Amino acid sequence: MAQNNHCDRCSERSSCREAFRQSGNVQGKSIVPSVLLAFVLPLLIFVVVLAVSLEILAKYVESVGFRTAFSLLPAIFASVVFVVIVKTAGKRDSKE
Secondary structure, eight states: OHHHHHHHTOTTHHHHHHHHHHHHTOOOOOSHHHHIIIIIHHHHHHHHHHHHHHHHHTTTOOOHHHHHHHHHHHHHHHHHHHHHHHHHHHHHHHHO
8 A cells, every 4th residue: 555655646657657567568488397497396306316215225224314314315416417407408508
């Protein structure tokens, strides 16, 4: 409400409204695939590799603490490798 009162007294309110109207009509590429590649997939890869590593190491390592620590290494590695691949592919696509 306070914002509306401020805008009513502003001398620039017509140009602001026009700017917001134009920005609302901008057509562009969806950011959803980029968000999925940047945030969701690395997290998903981390969780899946962590779970698989925990299951595999359950047969060989008795200590839960060591099992968790050793499972973190491949999970982090897989996530970092995925991010590097995506960044490299993104740079290659921007050059073309």
